[in-house]
Amino acid sequence: MPKELTYLEAIREALVEEMRRDPKVFILGEDVGPYGGAFGVTQGIVEEFGEERCFDTPISESAIVGVSIGAALRGYRPVAEMQFADFISCAFDQIVNQAATLRYRYGGRASVPIVIRAPSGGNVSGGLYHSQNPEAWFVHRAGLKVVAPSTPYDAKGLLKAAIRDDNPVIYLEHKYLYRRAKGSVPEGDDIVPIGTAAVRREGNDLTLITYGAMVVPSLEAADRLAREGVETDVIDLRSLMPFDKAAIFASVDKTSRALIVHEDVKTLGIGAELSATIMEERFQALDAPVMRLAYPDTHCPFASVLEQANLPNPDSIADALRNLAAY
Amino acid sequence: MPKELTYLEAIREALVEEMRRDPKVFILGEDVGPYGGAFGVTQGIVEEFGEERCFDTPISESAIVGVSIGAALRGYRPVAEMQFADFISCAFDQIVNQAATLRYRYGGRASVPIVIRAPSGGNVSGGLYHSQNPEAWFVHRAGLKVVAPSTPYDAKGLLKAAIRDDNPVIYLEHKYLYRRAKGSVPEGDDIVPIGTAAVRREGNDLTLITYGAMVVPSLEAADRLAREGVETDVIDLRSLMPFDKAAIFASVDKTSRALIVHEDVKTLGIGAELSATIMEERFQALDAPVMRLAYPDTHCPFASVLEQANLPNPDSIADALRNLAAY
Amino acid sequence: MASIKRTKFKLSGEQLLDMFYWLKLIRAFDERLSILVRQGKVRSGVYTGIGQEAIIVGTCFDLRREDYICPLHRDLGSFLMKGVEARQMMAQMFGKSTGLSKGRDSALHSGVPELGIFGNTSMLGANLPVAAGLALTFKMEKTDNVVVAYFGEGASNTGDFHEGLNFAGVNKLPVVFVCENNQYAYSVPVEKSLAIDDVADRAAGYGFHGVAINGNDVLAVYQSAQGALRRARAGEGPTLIECKTYRWHGHSEHDKAFYRTKEELAMWKSRDPIPTFTTYLQQLNMLASEKLAEIETRVSSVIDEAVAFAENSPDPDPLEATTDLYA
Amino acid sequence: MASIKRTKFKLSGEQLLDMFYWLKLIRAFDERLSILVRQGKVRSGVYTGIGQEAIIVGTCFDLRREDYICPLHRDLGSFLMKGVEARQMMAQMFGKSTGLSKGRDSALHSGVPELGIFGNTSMLGANLPVAAGLALTFKMEKTDNVVVAYFGEGASNTGDFHEGLNFAGVNKLPVVFVCENNQYAYSVPVEKSLAIDDVADRAAGYGFHGVAINGNDVLAVYQSAQGALRRARAGEGPTLIECKTYRWHGHSEHDKAFYRTKEELAMWKSRDPIPTFTTYLQQLNMLASEKLAEIETRVSSVIDEAVAFAENSPDPDPLEATTDLYA
Numbered sequence A, B: 001m002p003k004e005l006t007y008l009e010a011i012r013e014a015l016v017e018e019m020r021r022d023p024k025v026f027i028l029g030e031d032v033g034p035y036g037g038a039f040g041v042t043q044g045i046v047e048e049f050g051e052e053r054c055f056d057t058p059i060s061e062s063a064i065v066g067v068s069i070g071a072a073l074r075g076y077r078p079v080a081e082m083q084f085a086d087f088i089s090c091a092f093d094q095i096v097n098q099a100a101t102l103r104y105r106y107g108g109r110a111s112v113p114i115v116i117r118a119p120s121g122g123n124v125s126g127g128l129y130h131s132q133n134p135e136a137w138f139v140h141r142a143g144l145k146v147v148a149p150s151t152p153y154d155a156k157g158l159l160k161a162a163i164r165d166d167n168p169v170i171y172l173e174h175k176y177l178y179r180r181a182k183g184s185v186p187e188g189d190d191i192v193p194i195g196t197a198a199v200r201r202e203g204n205d206l207t208l209i210t211y212g213a214m215v216v217p218s219l220e221a222a223d224r225l226a227r228e229g230v231e232t233d234v235i236d237l238r239s240l241m242p243f244d245k246a247a248i249f250a251s252v253d254k255t256s257r258a259l260i261v262h263e264d265v266k267t268l269g270i271g272a273e274l275s276a277t278i279m280e281e282r283f284q285a286l287d288a289p290v291m292r293l294a295y296p297d298t299h300c301p302f303a304s305v306l307e308q309a310n311l312p313n314p315d316s317i318a319d320a321l322r323n324l325a326a327y
Numbered sequence C, D: 001m002a003s004i005k006r007t008k009f010k011l012s013g014e015q016l017l018d019m020f021y022w023l024k025l026i027r028a029f030d031e032r033l034s035i036l037v038r039q040g041k042v043r044s045g046v047y048t049g050i051g052q053e054a055i056i057v058g059t060c061f062d063l064r065r066e067d068y069i070c071p072l073h074r075d076l077g078s079f080l081m082k083g084v085e086a087r088q089m090m091a092q093m094f095g096k097s098t099g100l101s102k103g104r105d106s107a108l109h110s111g112v113p114e115l116g117i118f119g120n121t122s123m124l125g126a127n128l129p130v131a132a133g134l135a136l137t138f139k140m141e142k143t144d145n146v147v148v149a150y151f152g153e154g155a156s157n158t159g160d161f162h163e164g165l166n167f168a169g170v171n172k173l174p175v176v177f178v179c180e181n182n183q184y185a186y187s188v189p190v191e192k193s194l195a196i197d198d199v200a201d202r203a204a205g206y207g208f209h210g211v212a213i214n215g216n217d218v219l220a221v222y223q224s225a226q227g228a229l230r231r232a233r234a235g236e237g238p239t240l241i242e243c244k245t246y247r248w249h250g251h252s253e254h255d256k257a258f259y260r261t262k263e264e265l266a267m268w269k270s271r272d273p274i275p276t277f278t279t280y281l282q283q284l285n286m287l288a289s290e291k292l293a294e295i296e297t298r299v300s301s302v303i304d305e306a307v308a309f310a311e312n313s314p315d316p317d318p319l320e321a322t323t324d325l326y327a
């Protein structure tokens, strides 16, 4: 029977249930052992499974991923934690070259079932190196999958799907949502298949495509427009690679107008790919250009006045929706 | 007075002239010293300038970039060579975090005038790790500039501009062009400003936007269409970040139809950003969707039959132009 | 190679009192920061160096303005000793417009070129290749300036540590590498991240001298630093000084540090560097109670003034969220 | 800790002749490859290990099928000794559909899980964290299987070397790290990339034993490997064996290797591992001329058959250019 969990608790529940189900699943990373992780995600896991299956590593992101790849080649399903998504840049080569190309270069004789959990995103006064959104780098690199849940339900269901997936999966958990997002999560196996979006709100006038921490402000903006008589489909991508073309096209065919909202920077953020794809395949359906509202092309500053100036919010999203409706 | 140079010789000439002009310019990398570089780009430089200003490093890509950043902070203008662009993934953190964010986090009190030369691209039977096109990762990261010349003239002029630029510049030299691209290059300072595209061929019917090694096959495809009565503007971007919006929009306003061709993979390749940008700002002008022809979302295989199956070529480009014209 | 540990040194009474002042000031600054965090006035993850002050004081004491330091997250005191005013550091921690980063950062990621201070990213170890690059320029210029680079024992497991120290060793660069071994990397005890007793032993892999010393003894640190600085200035290359120490507070002010025993903490608190040095000064009759009182008043007035300045400083202008990206 | 170099060992006459066969076969394979490159039949940058065969033979000779090897670019012989047929390796080098990578690679980037062979990317050192991960699973399973990982002295300067060896040391993993110190990294002599005489000394920084031995003496290599393998199988952790050797050919077959003197080459050719071992066998009357002739015929027939197989194998199907990306 379902219970109320935070996003963080849902992630932990997925880890625990998968570790109980499959002895090949183990966790590695910095401070993930007895300490339970910088954010507490892995708290209690050592107590149940021992340090053999949930252990601290040296500060060596590249080795954390490289070791995971080696273990995966022997049939294990490592779940590696980057303490902050920002530090994934230190493991970049192991991810984009070692893991992403292995199956291809092996002629299909092997695969790399690893999950890299990375707490991403800002709005937590994290500053330049504790707020990053690295998804686009990995969406661009063939051979990887990338997911970014926005609800406790999806956080659990997508992590289970990622752990069971035979490919390297970058699992972006938004740190702003850890304790702020709460919701009912069923016991046991509710898998959220990688590659499927969720329509969070229905409307016939506009399509808003987003994910992660931008879902809630997007829904609020959509509600405001509803009060103005404009109804918006709000699509939560959940999976960024692969992304759910069918769901996007179905909505765009209905509304003929689409806005993409993301916290990652605008230039070559995933909005660029979605926009280009919609145009390529649904040009006739469009009554307005696909528009993007994203973080400006800069870094994430610490001071609240600065960070808030950069983050999309219900006001800026509502304005973007109005522009789109008025086009 | 101008002389005929290969693309590779033009790069060397830019290095030599800049080192003569500015004692703060120096070169570092693997085998760049007495050996003259894996491709011979730095041949003769040690003889003229000594190992103090052109030296071999250990196999430490991250240190090569980190050391360059340190030197740049003291007023030097290091030109770092990655032996192959593929290995830039090993220096990723120093580039996207250390270099790209420095001026911002320093409150504008310093800048990082480094150039990272990276031999990129395929069609040379290089296989998975000697053929990569890493531009999109860096175009996405605020604080960096990215250039990719297609001619000897631009190779020289853009490298000079990059060395004199006060920001970190990723200079992608396409290894297929090293000895195949020849052209007249003037002595001395013909700077090609970063951010300006070149129209390689004019036409009123279609716009083709490309760069690097895709320029020549694109021109050939455009000529074929000319024989069929369809005239194409061929725009060589030259700079990928920033890219020349004005030149692109001017052409699209004229032709109302645009195709983007690149050797990098399609998903979140720079074509995605160009396409999205054109739609956002020139939707009314478009009579057809902006189309993309790119490398499929996979890795670069060794066998010629495989590599040729993936690379855009005059035939596939001409077909794409025909589709665009027929739309 | 002359023994680093037995280096002869001489300090005047004035200098000794100066050292004492710095120990007290740095301690007081961190203690006030800790209070300000609890008061919610400083909102970032503050990493205090309380208990480790002797390392900063002993290694920075003889540095010139031209020398460069490359501090890490716990080394705020080195900014003060290198010449940044306490008020500006406090404003930095408050994220105010008057801070080093104009409010973009509330940690030590911002540098001051004219004072010879490098501000690293958060990425541990990433400052070490940069330190090598800075030192390379001193060598090129045949000056006898040096670089002092700091890192924790945990950071000594990063790839950048290896690449940076190896580069410095191969090129015999004027760098003093200072390892602050405070027994923990966040929650991870040193024995879980290194299989050796002394990080200093790693120097042997880079061809230079390494020593492990008592980092809580300011005179011992000063003595070793003297020897290492002398060697660096004389062109004899790098030295690694490992300072055994302990941080009294949690990893950050948010960390309760349950992973260590109160016995361990008590043992290390009994090794507090300040009383030891106080006793030394008193035995030499250099620190009469009036003198002590005078210094303590001076310290608290500096801190009070710094806090007042920071609190009264304006927040950054939201427009600064996107400036200073490119030069 | 028992001395690695003085490990007692016993080899039957049959085993000794087997060793001889492998030395000859690996030498012959590389020599044929060199010819095939000159004939334009093999079109990739081939890196031969001619002159270094004793290292592969001595370290692979006692490996089980379950043990794992992590070779680098010069270690083709280890694939043969671990059980890949010569014909399949030759097809791999030809880039044919019958090669390990189905023609996607013409080097050693493809592995064979069921034979315990890891195929690395081109990124030097990137195989070492993976080796640690493989070894970790052997430790988890409490088997006495081991991992043998190879790398050049140049690769020992990469960040991944450091992170991989440290991880193995901290976790006391069953890995034997084999450094093939052939005096050069491409054109860069060892003294320009390391400030120490013996890479073996770096093991001390990771808490395990390192030895430097004559890598051109197959019995010496075998003896040290015996000791290291025994310790690894007994759960006593990693060992680093540095084998001093020399590559006779250029870095790749395209490299004229002007950076070294003919005296140096002559000196090392006089240390050819094969004649030494031949003499040994002859002094023991184990290698009558018929026996020698028989082995040489066997070797050349294996190579001839391999080349014939590769030449007659079909090119890959162009469709394979994009398959095997995701599981």
Ligand SMILES: Cc1ncc(C[n+]2csc(CCOP(=O)(O)OP(=O)(O)O)c2C)c(N)n1
Residues within 6 Å of the ligand: A030, A059, A061, A083, A087, A090, C073, C074, C122, C123, C124, C151, C152, C153, C154, C155, C156, C158, C180, C182, C184, C185, C186, C251
């Ligand atoms: C590359 C990288 N990985 C992880 C982190 C997160 N992190 C910040 S401080 C820290 C512990 C550092 O330990 P140590 O180097 O010993 O320094 P100390 O905090 O003990 O002074 C960690 C894991 C980081 N900042 N950078």
Ligand SMILES: Cc1ncc(C[n+]2csc(CCOP(=O)(O)OP(=O)(O)O)c2C)c(N)n1
Residues within 6 Å of the ligand: B030, B059, B061, B083, B087, B090, D073, D074, D122, D123, D124, D151, D152, D153, D154, D155, D156, D158, D180, D182, D184, D185, D186, D251
């Ligand atoms: C990370 C990385 N940087 C650069 C290269 C290019 N490269 C290939 S082999 C080589 C030299 C390797 O020297 P060493 O490790 O001593 O092995 P050897 O070739 O001598 O056997 C270089 C620089 C690479 N493959 N990977």
Ligand SMILES: [Mg+2]
Residues within 6 Å of the ligand: C152, C153, C154, C180, C181, C182, C183, C184, C185, C186
């Ligand atoms: Mg520490």
Ligand SMILES: [Mg+2]
Residues within 6 Å of the ligand: D152, D153, D154, D180, D181, D182, D183, D184, D185, D186
């Ligand atoms: Mg070598």
